[in-house]
Each structure stands twice: as structure tokens, then as C-alpha cells.
Amino acid sequence: MDRKLRGMLVVIPAHDEEEYLLGCLHAVERSKASLHASHPEITVHVMVVLDACTDRTAQLANGFSAEHPGYSxxxxxxxxxxxxxxxxxxxxxxxxxxSCSPATTWIACTDADTRVPEQWLEEFAAAYRAGADAVTGTVEPDRTELPAQLYRRWRQRYLLAPHHPHIHGANLGICAEAYLRVGGFKALAAHEDVDLVDRTRHAGYRVEATDRLHALTSGRLEGRLSSGFADYLSALAGEGATAPAAR
Structure with missing residues (x-):
């Protein structure tokens, strides 16, 4: 199978992420440049959604977008x-x-505290052309922000392999046609990523889980939303061997 891809939309929500945002945007820009070098025919646009920010996140986002075309x-x-x-x-x-119809557009999702790999968009494009309707990648907490023992504990519980069970909004992609048909993201305060992937699978779309798409995310223990990755790391730190299974 070799489906045509005309557009890629990157969506990045941010709430008070002045510490991490520029690292995220520079990583996305490197991935954009890599995709453009191999597939100049694909239009890429990046949407940064600043949600109730009270710090310098907006200033940083606007400054970056003013210097880099293709960002809103x-x-x-x-x-x-x-x-x-x-x-x-x-x-x-x-x-x-x-020209970018839903059937020829891919939606790539990450978070403002995450740095995606350089081949991120190229891997999404290859997966789409090969028949995937959605792709779930893996993440790794920045070990420089975690005690070594906590990082090892996380790694013991996290399956970094093909066909893994993890779903992260920080590293998720879906064909726009499938996204629209299943109703898109719901207004959930947490696990909106899991909800979307579950509905996509139940609708009969092909969802591919891969460790070829591996992103680096914040290792902080106090996150910006309840029940997120930071809360999982915090529980892992507090509960030791009895901590919950890896997200």
C-alpha cells in the first residue's frame, strides 16, 4: 500500500511551559526540515495552543513563530x-x-515538555503510506531530571518494543480522515489520548504501536495536569516496587 500524503499538522498544547517550550519547538523544527529534505511536496503546519498560560510561554511561542514559517x-x-x-x-x-484533504493529511501530536526525534515526521509519513491509520510511539523521561534509581525503576516497567501497550499524547499520530470519523479528541482533563486511540481501534482502523518513534519528555514529578505522566513518575517514586504498571 502506498497512500498519498499532502499535509501534516503538528499540534502542541502548552500550559505554563516556559522551561521546556523552546526545546520542544526546536526539535519539531528539525523534524520538519528533515521531512522537507526528503518530501518537499508535503505541507507541514504547526499549531501551538497556549491554554491559560500565566508565565512567559506565550512570549516564547510568539517569538519562535515570528522567526520560523509554518507556525501558528x-x-x-x-x-x-x-x-x-x-x-x-x-x-x-x-x-x-x-489540496490537503482529510484522506491525505496526517495529524502529529506532542507536548510542550517533549522533544521528538529528528525522523519523527518521516516515520509518521512512512507508516501512513504503509497503511497505518494511527501510530502510538514511546516516550522516555529525561534522566537528567530523575534520580538514577527512579529512572531504573521506570525503565524496568516500561516496554520499549514493537507492539507496546503505551499511549502518549506526547507521541501520537493519526490520519485526519480517521480522526474526524471517530469524533476527534474529547474535552477530557486527562487520558484524552487513550480515549481517541480506543475509539479509533473500535472503529476498525489500523493502529500501529512502534518503538521506532521514541521521544524524550520531562522527568518532572509535578505535572501540568492530573493523572498525567508526571503523576505516574511521582507514584513510582513514592511507592517503589508496588507502583502501578508503566504508562
Missing amino acids: VLQVPFGNVGRSRAFGVAQGLAQLPA
Whole structure:
């Protein structure tokens, strides 16, 4: 199978992420440049959705977008990551050229505290052309932010392999056609990524889990939303061997 890909939309929600945002955006820009070198025909647009930010996140996002074509910055008061992702997707799809139909557009999701690999968008494009309707990648906490013992504990519980069970909004992609047909992200305060992937699978779409897409995310123990990756790391630190299974 070799499906045509015309557009890629990257959506990045952010809530008070001044410490990490530029690292995220520079990583996305490197991935954009790598994709453009091999597939200049694919239009890439990046939507940064600033949700109820009170720090310098907006200033940094606007400064970056002013210097790098293909970025849009939106400010919203939602206080809800699912709604922020959905809004970014809706606005981004509307900004893509008419040639980028839902059937030829890929939505790539990450988080503002995450650095995606350089081949991120190329791997998504290859998976789509090979028949995948959605792809779930893996993440790794920045070990420089974690005690060595906690990092080892996390690694023992995390399956870094093909067909892994993990779903992270920080490293997730889906064909726009499938996304729209299953109803997109719901306005959930947490696990909106898991909900979307579950509905995509149940609708009969092909969801591929791969460790070829491996992103570096924050190792902080206090996150920006309840029940997120930071809360999992915090539980792992506090509960030791009795901590929950890896996300």
C-alpha cells in the first residue's frame, strides 16, 4: 500500500511551559526540515495552543513563530488538554491548503515538555503510506531530571518494543480522515489520548504501536495536569516496587 500524503499538522498544547517550550519547538523544527529534505511536496503546519498560560510561554511561542514559517500560536482559556488538542486540530486543518484533504493529511501530536526525534515526521509519513491509520510511539523521561534509581525503576516497567501497550499524547499520530470519523479528541482533563486511540481501534482502523518513534519528555514529578505522566513518575517514586504498571 502506498497512500498519498499532502499535509501534516503538528499540534502542541502548552500550559505554563516556559522551561521546556523552546526545546520542544526546536526539535519539531528539525523534524520538519528533515521531512522537507526528503518530501518537499508535503505541507507541514504547526499549531501551538497556549491554554491559560500565566508565565512567559506565550512570549516564547510568539517569538519562535515570528522567526520560523509554518507556525501558528493560539491562546485559549480552556484549562483542559483534550479541548486544547481538539481546538488546535480544528484550526490547523482549516489553515492547510485545499489540496490537503482529510484522506491525505496526517495529524502529529506532542507536548510542550517533549522533544521528538529528528525522523519523527518521516516515520509518521512512512507508516501512513504503509497503511497505518494511527501510530502510538514511546516516550522516555529525561534522566537528567530523575534520580538514577527512579529512572531504573521506570525503565524496568516500561516496554520499549514493537507492539507496546503505551499511549502518549506526547507521541501520537493519526490520519485526519480517521480522526474526524471517530469524533476527534474529547474535552477530557486527562487520558484524552487513550480515549481517541480506543475509539479509533473500535472503529476498525489500523493502529500501529512502534518503538521506532521514541521521544524524550520531562522527568518532572509535578505535572501540568492530573493523572498525567508526571503523576505516574511521582507514584513510582513514592511507592517503589508496588507502583502501578508503566504508562
